[in-house]
Amino acid sequence: MTLLSLRDLSVSLHGRAVLRDVTLEIGAGEFVGLIGPNGAGKTTLMRAALGLIPAIGESNLAQLLQGARARRAAWMPQAREIAWPVSVEDVVMLGRMPHRDRGRRPTAQDRARVDEAIAWMGLEEMRHRGATRLSGGEQARVLIARALAQEAPLLMADEPIAGLDPAHQIMTMQTFAGLAAHGRSVLVSLHDLGIAARHCTRIVMLDEGRLVADGPPAEVLTPERLAHVFGITAWYRQTADGPVYQPLEVIR
Numbered sequence: 001m002t003l004l005s006l007r008d009l010s011v012s013l014h015g016r017a018v019l020r021d022v023t024l025e026i027g028a029g030e031f032v033g034l035i036g037p038n039g040a041g042k043t044t045l046m047r048a049a050l051g052l053i054p055a056i057g058e059s060n061l062a063q064l065l066q067g068a069r070a071r072r073a074a075w076m077p078q079a080r081e082i083a084w085p086v087s088v089e090d091v092v093m094l095g096r097m098p099h100r101d102r103g104r105r106p107t108a109q110d111r112a113r114v115d116e117a118i119a120w121m122g123l124e125e126m127r128h129r130g131a132t133r134l135s136g137g138e139q140a141r142v143l144i145a146r147a148l149a150q151e152a153p154l155l156m157a158d159e160p161i162a163g164l165d166p167a168h169q170i171m172t173m174q175t176f177a178g179l180a181a182h183g184r185s186v187l188v189s190l191h192d193l194g195i196a197a198r199h200c201t202r203i204v205m206l207d208e209g210r211l212v213a214d215g216p217p218a219e220v221l222t223p224e225r226l227a228h229v230f231g232i233t234a235w236y237r238q239t240a241d242g243p244v245y246q247p248l249e250v251i252r
C-alpha cells in the first residue's frame with residue numbers, strides 16, 4: 001500500500017526554486033531517511049507533501065482535508081520548543097486529537113496509546129512534569145511521543161533525533177524501525193549518515209532541491225555521492241553489527 005505519493009512536486013520561495021520535480025512513493029513497512037546538505041530542501045519537501053506550503057505537482061496527502069490528513073500522517077516539525085504550560089502526558093494526549101470527538105473524555109484506547117508512546121520515549125518518570133520545564137532534548141522526546149500517539153500509518157519527522165543523547169537517538173530510531181516492521185511507514189530527515197545507514201531501510205538524497213538518489217543505504221551512500229553532494233570522505237564497513245559509516249574529511 002502506498003502511504004506517500006509525490007509526483008513532480010516543486011516549490012518556489014520568493015522566486016527561487018527550492019524543490020524541483022520530486023517524484024517519490026513510500027509504501028507500508030518502509031523506514032526512509034531523507035538526507036542532504038543544509039538547504040537541500042528536506043523540510044520544504046515534507047511541508048509541501050503535507051500541504052502546509054503551496055506547491056506545484058501532486059501529493060496524495062496535500063489533497064486531504066485536515067482531519068483525514070491527521071489520521072493518515074503524523075508530523076513532527078523541526079521547531080521543538082513546547083510553549084504550553086501543561087504536563088508531558090497532556091502534550092502526548094494532543095496526538096490523540098484526530099481520533100477523539102470534540103469535548104469527549106479520552107477513551108481507554110487513547111490512554112493506552114499515550115502510555116505506549118511515553119514508554120517508547122522513556123518519559124515515564126517525567127509524565128506529570130510541566131513540559132515547559134524540560135530540557136531541549138526532553139522536549140523533543142515529548143513531541144516525538146505526541147506524534148507516535150497519533151497512531152497514523154505514516155510518520156513524518158523533521159530532524160527528530162537532533163539534540164538527543166546517543167542512547168535516545170538509538171532508542172528513537174529503533175522505535176521508528178519497529179513501527180515500520182509492523183507495517184507503518186516513517187520518513188525522517190537527518191544529518192547523521194551513520195545512524196541513517198544503520199537504521200533506515202531506504203535513503204532518499206536531496207541536493208539543491210532535486211532528488212539525486214533513492215535506494216538501500218549502501219547503494220545511496222557511495223563515496224562519489226558523498227564527495228559530490230556533501231563534499232566529504234567517509235569510512236564505511238559492513239560489520240557483524242551492521243553497516244558503520246564515519247564521515248572523515250571535508251574535501252576542499
Ligand SMILES: Nc1ncnc2c1ncn2[C@@H]1O[C@H](COP(=O)(O)OP(=O)(O)OP(=O)(O)O)[C@@H](O)[C@H]1O
Binds near residue numbers: 037038042
Ligand atoms: N521562507 C523562506 N523564504 C525563502 N527561502 C526559504 C524559506 N524557507 C526556506 N528557504 C530556502 O529554501 C531552501 C531549502 O530549505 P529547507 O529548509 O527545505 O532545507 P533543509 O534541507 O531542510 O535544510 P537544513 O538541513 O538546514 O534544515 C534553502 O535554501 C532555504 O534558504
